[in-house]
Amino acid sequence: MSTTEFAARLGVSDRMVSKWEQRKDTITLRPVNQAALDTFLAACDPDVHTRFASLSRSLDTVLPAQGNPEHGAQLTQGHTRHPHDGKTMAFVKAGTFLSSEENRPVWLSAFSIDVYPVTNSDYARFVTATGHRAPQHWPRGTCPESILDHPVVFVTWHDATAYASWSGKELPTAQQWEKAARGPRGGIYPWGDQPTPAKCNSRESGIGSTTPVSRYHSGVSPYGVYDLCGNTWEWCSTRTEPGRHALKAGAWTSPFARATPSAFNDASASMLDDDTGFRCCVPESAVPVVGER
DSSP states (O other): OOHHHHHHHHTSOHHHHHHHHHHGGGOOOOHHHHHHHHHHHHTSOHHHHHHHHHHSGGGTOOOOOOSOTTTTOOOOTTEEEOTTTOOEEEEEOSEEEEETTTTEEEEEOOEEEESSOOBHHHHHHHHHHHOOOOOTTSGGGOOOGGGTTSBOOSOOHHHHHHHHHHTTOBOOOHHHHHHHHHTTTTOSBTTBSSOOGGGSBSGGGOOOSOOOTTSOGGGOOTTOOOOSSBSSEEEEEEEEETTEEEEESOOTTSOGGGGOTTOOOEEETTOOOTTEEOOOEEEGGGOOOOSOO
16 A cells, blocks of 8 residues: 555554655654554454564564453553453543533542443453343344454443442543543543544444454553544443433544544433443542552
């Protein structure tokens, strides 16, 4: 493909790709760009893997392992692992952030939030432990292995709240969710102010379904949180009116313009669809430390 097409797939500028080519084996990629490249490679077929490995064997490029993104993952600074459901959580310090499309300064207490949305694999353990009903897209109540690392969907707000309670957590408020996405400086998107649809799974991606929660490395927030733009809408605890709750993130079914973290959306608590999931959070006082911050 052309340099421009390749850059768009990675979510970087074509000038950046040209710079990599000029510097050849003297280059050290920034971690976010290396992750974006590895994500792209992971979606390619084995022949591409083999060819790339032969060309770059001396550069220590790592293709990410398939399966549960939580399994065996090394904790990064500011991340802990929750002792109940084992999910990695990112710590968000207390302080002011810019909230909503009006960029109003809002102060929030510290909290931790799941680095990844709740996956089908996570939800399967909850279903097994509690007898809660399985999502309707699981054949005979069993999740297909092909989507174990995708975000769970077809869950109502009540289903999401039940999982949160079982895991010793709660759903984030809309403001907690937004701060985790925009960071302390109030970026328009998790990765900054540049509108880059290639950094998330929105309608423009053309994928037509959910994707693994760890796919979009170049789209992480300043706190290292994934999928805060696109893939699935996510339930929040914030009630917008009786029987309705806030939704954040946009989804694979939605245009990129709706994925802005400051944008408003809500739905009936009984709504469930193929593009709606959730993640959990805990206040700082309730975060048992397992690992290092």
